[in-house]
Amino acid sequence: MSPKPTLQTVADAVGVSRSTVSNAYSRPDQLSPELRRRIHDAARQLGYPGPDPTARSLRRGRVGSIGVLFTSALSYAFTDPYAVQFLRGVAETAERYASNLLLVPISEADEEAAVRAVHNASVDGFCVYCVPAWHGALAATRSRGLPVVAAERPAEVTPDAMYVGIDESAAARAVGEHVARLGHRRVAVVSDFLVAERRTGPVALDGPTAIRYDVTRERLRGFLAGLSGAGVGWSDLLLVNASANSRTEGAYAAAYALDRSDPPTAVLAVTDLLALGVLDAVTARGLRPGRDVSVTGFDDIPEAAAAALTTVRQPAVEKGRIAGGLLLDPPDDGSARQVLLPTELVRRASTGPVEGN
DSSP states (O other): OOOOOOHHHHHHHHTOOHHHHHHHHHOGGGSOHHHHHHHHHHHHHHTOOOOOHHHHHHHHTOOOEEEEEESSOTTHHHHOHHHHHHHHHHHHHHHHTTOEEEEEEOOSSOHHHHHHHHHHOOOSEEEEOSOOTTOHHHHHHHHTTOOEEESSOOSSOOTTOEEEEOOHHHHHHHHHHHHHHTTOOSEEEEEESSSSSOOOEEEOOSSGGGOOSHHHHHHHHHHHHHHHTTTOOGGGOEEEEESSSSHHHHHHHHHHHHTSSSOOSEEEESSHHHHHHHHHHHHHTTOOBTTTBEEEOSBOOHHHHHTTOBEEEOOHHHHHHHHHHHHHSOOSSGGGGEEEOOOEEEOOTTOOOOTTO
C-alpha cells in the first residue's frame, strides 16, 4: 500500500516549500493564482485531502466554533421563533469573527449523555440557552475551562459570570399591572417548567420559590407583584403547566382554565408561543380575545403582532449578537460582561377591560 500523501509529498511534487503548500490552503492571497492552481492540481492527483482542520485548530489554539447549549430537541432551534431570532443574532456575530455555530441539544432526562455531549463538543466557548440551573451540563461547561455566556441573568450572579438577559420579574410585573388596571381578578397563568414533570394540566405550588427554573420563577414573581396591588394573591392564581413551549400545548393547557365553571377573565402566558395556543383555545370556544378573555404573552415574536397579542418585547436578535460578542471578544471591564437589555410592554387588542367594568 502506498504511503498516505502529506503536505511534504505535495511540496516535493511541485518543487516548493511546505509553508508554500500550507499557504495555498490557509492564506491563498499570499500566492499567485497560477501557483495555487499547480499546488491544488498536484494535491488532487496525489490524493492529498488538505491540512487536518483539527490539528490546525489545535496549533492556533482556536477551534473557530461557538457551542450553543439548550435542553430541547434539535428541531426546536429551527421551529421556535424566539430561538430562531436569538440564534440569528449569535450567527451574525460569529460571521464577523470567522467563526461557526455548533448546536448542542442536551437531554433533560439523561444527564450523563448531556455531560458527554459537552465534553465532546469541539468549541471555543459555550452560549447557554434555556438550560435549567441545576442541570449537570452546566458544571461540565465550567470544567472545560472555556468561556461561558448565559442567555439569561442567573439567579445568583458571581463577579466573573458573563450573561446577557433582561429583568424578567420587572418585565412580567408590567403585564400584571396592566391586567389589574383592566379590572381582572380571576387570572390563570399558563407556563412550561412550573414543575419538573413534562405534563400538561393544573398544578398546586406553595409559591414562586417552588419553581426550579429561573426564568419561569422570575416571570411568575413579576405577574404576582403586578397583580398584588389589586388584591390578587398567589392562592388566587390558577396555574396550568404546559408539557412543552409550543402552540399546541398552550391550547391544551388553556382548556383546563377555560372549561372550568368559573373560568378566568385573563390568561397570562410566559411565552408568545403558549399565548398563541391560548388564543386558539379562546376562539375555538366562540369567545372573543380582549373582550371575553384577555390574553398576554412574552417575547414579541413576529407572529404576535399578526395575532394582536399583548406581550413583552425583548430584543432577541440583539441578545444573540451580544452573547456571541461576549464569547468571541469579551470586554476587559468585568461589569461590561453582565448585560441587561431593555423590555417594553406592547399593548394590543388581546387585552381589554373586564366586561361590566
